[in-house]
Amino acid sequence: METASDSTRHTHKVDQLFGAIAARYDLVNDIQSLGLHRVWKRRVVVLANFNEGETGLDLCCGTGDIAIGLAKRGGALVGMDLNRPMLLQAAARLAKRGDQCVRLAQADALNLPLGNHSLDLVTIGYGLRNLGSMEDGLREITRVLKPGGRLLILDFGKPANRLLRSAYYLYLAWILPVFGWLCCGNASAYAYILDSLKKYPAQKGVAAKLDLLGYKSVQIIDIMGGTMSIHVAIK
Ligand SMILES: C[S@@+](CC[C@H](N)C(=O)[O-])C[C@H]1O[C@@H](n2cnc3c(N)ncnc32)[C@H](O)[C@@H]1O
Incomplete structure (x- = not known):
């Protein structure tokens, strides 16, 4: 069983890891996915259906890919x-675009500085798998979402096909x-x-946790044979 100090240690390790690769993060994403991560993130933005007057x-x-896409909506x-x-990479991108429509804040997903039921939309791209406690992260997200609010999770998945899964691993x-x-x-x-990814419950496991948290509807969208997936959940 994971303890609070395991979770804190993990958070610290992940923070150091991303600090070390931040400057080249976008470049590696483009190379390793042949640019496809942009298509998957655009899909999240479209599915999120973020509208004027809403808070997200x-x-x-x-570095802000999904945030920038959503803010345009x-x-x-x-x-x-x-x-x-x-x-800082996200801020530099926004400054280069002269974009002031995204507000950036440094915060831990396990302790969000946001009020209960304050948001219409939460998206999380390739983030949930990295949290010290996925359960605590999902509980925090659920706390800040309004009833009827949408949660979209994009992350690596586990293909059901064994051959594809082996090649992918x-x-x-x-x-x-x-x-x-x-x-x-x-x-x-x-x-x-x-x-x-091996520790991450992926498509079915994440859906089960969302069901347990009481989401009204949970949809799983597999991408490229389930190597990636998007969960769309309505609270
Ligand atoms: C793989 S990157 C994904 C970035 C972006 N969403 C994308 O799709 O390109 C994971 C991000 O999660 C952040 N992260 C990890 N643990 C976190 C936590 N506990 N609270 C907030 N952010 C966290 C990392 O700093 C990193 O920027």
């Missing part, structure tokens, strides 16, 4: 992340760390993806 949070916003959007170097174990080493001089940060 892009949690674990990193008109609602009031805040991007939150634990890691300062990742937030080989890619994550051997090819991805090479990109990490070539682009950031850091293979271990990218080897961590497979470690974290």
Whole structure:
């Protein structure tokens, strides 16, 4: 069983990991997914159906891809992340675009500085798998969402097809760390993806946790044979 100090240690480790790769994070994403991560994140933005007059949070916003996409839709959007170097990358991107429609804040997903039932939308892209306690993270998200609010989770998935799953795990174990080493001089940060995925309950496990938290509807959208997935949940 995970204790509170395990969770704190994990959060600290993840913070250091992203601090070390922040400057090249976008580049590696583009290379390792052949640019497809942009398509998947755009899909999240479309599914989120974020409208003017609504309030939204892009949690674990990193360098801001999803936050920027959502903010173009008109609602009031805040991007939150634990890691300062990742937030600085997001801030630099926003400044370059002359974009003032995303507010950025440094915060821990396990202790959100937001009121109960205050948001219409929460998105979290490749973040849930990284939290020290996924259960606590989901509880915090549920706390800040209004009844009827939407939660969209984009993350690595576990393909149901065994052959595809084996090939995919080989890619994550051997090819991805090479990109990490070539682009950031850091293979271990990218080897961590497979470690974290093995512990992550992915499509069915996350859906079960959302059901337990009382979400009215939970939909799983598999992408590329389930190598990635999007959960769309209504509180
Ligand atoms: C893989 S990146 C994803 C960034 C962005 N959402 C994207 O899809 O490109 C994961 C992000 O989660 C953030 N993160 C990890 N643990 C966190 C926590 N406990 N609270 C807030 N952010 C956290 C990291 O700092 C990192 O920026």
